[in-house]
Amino acid sequence: MTTGAASRRRSPLLWIALAIAMIGAGLFMRSMGGRTAAPSAQRSPAVNTATPAQAAAAVPVSVATVATRDVRAIVRAPGSIQAPQTVKVTSKIPGRVTSVLVREGDRVRPGQAVILLDASDAQAQLAQARAGLAAAMARVPQAQTTAEWTNVTTEEQIRQARAAAQAAAAQSQATESQLQAARASVEAARAGMAAAQAGSVRAQSDLARAQSLAAQGALSAQQVDAARAAADAAAAHLIAAQQQAQAAQHQAQAVEQQVQALRQQTAGARAAVANLEANRRLVSVRQQDVEAAHAAVAQARAFVRAAEINVANTVIRVSVPGTVTARDVEPGEIIGAGVPPSGVPLLTVAQIDAVEMTMYVSELEIAMVRPGQPATIDVDALPGRSFTGTVRELGQVANPRARTFEVKVLLPNPNGTLRPGMFGRSVITTRRLQGVTVVPQDALSFEQGRRYVFVVEGDKAKRQPVGTGVTDGGFVQVMGLPAGTRVIVQGQNLVQDGSTVAVQP
Numbered sequence: 001m002t003t004g005a006a007s008r009r010r011s012p013l014l015w016i017a018l019a020i021a022m023i024g025a026g027l028f029m030r031s032m033g034g035r036t037a038a039p040s041a042q043r044s045p046a047v048n049t050a051t052p053a054q055a056a057a058a059v060p061v062s063v064a065t066v067a068t069r070d071v072r073a074i075v076r077a078p079g080s081i082q083a084p085q086t087v088k089v090t091s092k093i094p095g096r097v098t099s100v101l102v103r104e105g106d107r108v109r110p111g112q113a114v115i116l117l118d119a120s121d122a123q124a125q126l127a128q129a130r131a132g133l134a135a136a137m138a139r140v141p142q143a144q145t146t147a148e149w150t151n152v153t154t155e156e157q158i159r160q161a162r163a164a165a166q167a168a169a170a171q172s173q174a175t176e177s178q179l180q181a182a183r184a185s186v187e188a189a190r191a192g193m194a195a196a197q198a199g200s201v202r203a204q205s206d207l208a209r210a211q212s213l214a215a216q217g218a219l220s221a222q223q224v225d226a227a228r229a230a231a232d233a234a235a236a237h238l239i240a241a242q243q244q245a246q247a248a249q250h251q252a253q254a255v256e257q258q259v260q261a262l263r264q265q266t267a268g269a270r271a272a273v274a275n276l277e278a279n280r281r282l283v284s285v286r287q288q289d290v291e292a293a294h295a296a297v298a299q300a301r302a303f304v305r306a307a308e309i310n311v312a313n314t315v316i317r318v319s320v321p322g323t324v325t326a327r328d329v330e331p332g333e334i335i336g337a338g339v340p341p342s343g344v345p346l347l348t349v350a351q352i353d354a355v356e357m358t359m360y361v362s363e364l365e366i367a368m369v370r371p372g373q374p375a376t377i378d379v380d381a382l383p384g385r386s387f388t389g390t391v392r393e394l395g396q397v398a399n400p401r402a403r404t405f406e407v408k409v410l411l412p413n414p415n416g417t418l419r420p421g422m423f424g425r426s427v428i429t430t431r432r433l434q435g436v437t438v439v440p441q442d443a444l445s446f447e448q449g450r451r452y453v454f455v456v457e458g459d460k461a462k463r464q465p466v467g468t469g470v471t472d473g474g475f476v477q478v479m480g481l482p483a484g485t486r487v488i489v490q491g492q493n494l495v496q497d498g499s500t501v502a503v504q505p
Contacts, residue, residue: 058500061491063456064440068483071438071472073430075369077407079359081379081422083350084410087320089114090345092313093122097333106324108349115316115329115346122314126307133300136293143293147286158273165269172262179259182252189245196234196241203227203234322351323416350420355413356392359426360404368430369394375409379424387411387418391428431470438475443487444468453481454488454495456503461488463497 095117102114210227213219326348329335335346357377361369369391377387388411395406409426411418443453444466451468454461464487469477481487486503488495495501 058459058502059461059491059494060504061454061456061461061488061495061501062504063486064443064489066437066439066478066481066483066485066487067475068435069438069475070432070434071436071470071475071477072432073368073470074472075361075365075428075430076425077359077361077428078423078425079357079407079409081411081418081420081424082356082358083322083325083352083420084354084356085320085322086325086348086350086420087318087322088345089316089318089347089349091115091117091316091335093117093310094334094336095121095314097329097331097335099331100327100329102324102327102347104324104327107322108318108324109321110319111317113315113317114324117314117316117335119311119314122307122310126304126311129300129303129307133297133304136296136300140290140293140297143286143290147290150286161269161272165266165273168262168266168269172259172266175255175259175262179252179255182248182255185248186245186252189241189248193238193241193245196238200231200234200238203231207231316346318347318349320349320351322349324348325350325352325420352413352416352418352420355411355418355420357389357409357411357424357426359407359409360399360402361407363398363403363405366394366405366407369407369428370430373428373430375426375428377409377411377424377426379418379422381422382417433470433477436469436477437479437481437483439466439478439481439487440489441471441474441476442489443492444476445492453478454492454497455481456486456488456501459500459502461492461495461497461499461501 097115098118099116100114101116102108108114207224207227207230210219210224214221214224324347326345328344328348329346336344357375371391371394373391375389375391377389379385379387389409391407392410393406393408398405407428409428439453444451445453450465452463452465455464456462464481466481467479469479471477488501490504491501
């Protein structure tokens, strides 16, 4: 009886000790569950530490029922808000700022004037360029007139020279014929003179013989006189023949001189034609002058266009729609020309009707992220508000140090609430599962890398290995457990397979 009474007195103390141990173990497991470093905020499953003595007694436990619900797989990552397009507005020309037409926060449209520069120098350059264009255009008709006159004059001179050369050649050819006739006359005169000389010699010989015969008394005086008359006639004929031959010779020489003169005249005319044809190059030079005049006009027009562009550039305009996020210039400042980094940006215009959140996802999670997936963004500067966007772009190369990939989420921002530079946290939904069986995260335990739960059947705890899937909102997808099954969520670290349990309400 004493022993039984002692046992009954120790029984409440034992239950109290077991309860204290369970509460301490539960608090320990909850503290361990909040220290996980996993991106999805999952806690490590509990490790069973029950002793055989604890397992023999009825262990008070709390249970939950395996349920069916929709879950989603998510990837969490912090990031910063950025404008998808940011334009640095600079000046194409140096100058003095006379007016800045916008302030930070103003919305601008493409082509809107935002800054005005002093245009006096540019206007003067434009006037000078236009004067140069007028002068160049005036030189064109002058060059054309000179070229046309040179062309007409040269062609007329060539025509006249050719006509003179042809006339000289024809006259020379006719005179050549006269020369041939004159030479034939000289030859005929010479032949007649030779015949007359032969007749005169014969007549003189006949006269001498007649005189000799008359001296001998063989001929009469009348016969001698006849012979003397014949000799005188032959001598006169010779003299006439000589004069005719001499006249023919003089005429032939005159014709020959005329032929030489005509030959020289023909050669000179032909040389003049050759020279004039060679001078046709002057016509080409004059045509080149015309082309040069046209080129000068084109160049002057280019100068005018450049001057007009400079005048237009004194009005600085934006090329994209957006919001002015920075103004770095004031009226009166002298600015340079160029683009950043050489040119100092005067304004910054960002398109913030839609913004991007840039984040970095680990190489273990990037395979689950796809363009078009929905994402929810919480921004530190706007507590209590969430923004919805979609994955727009994935980086193709990992950061070699952090082993992370860049991900950009596009967020509508019609009211401009989100501003570039804000920091936030993104939850990307990579997939959704409908009607899957889940258990609370606290129900999972593990041993040597294998996950399991304790199922309550009657008053016994049965160890049940399970496969796990998506974790969402404190629940874990499990395979191998039907819906409605009761699983231990508190006290499982104090039980073993087959332990007696007392389900607490």
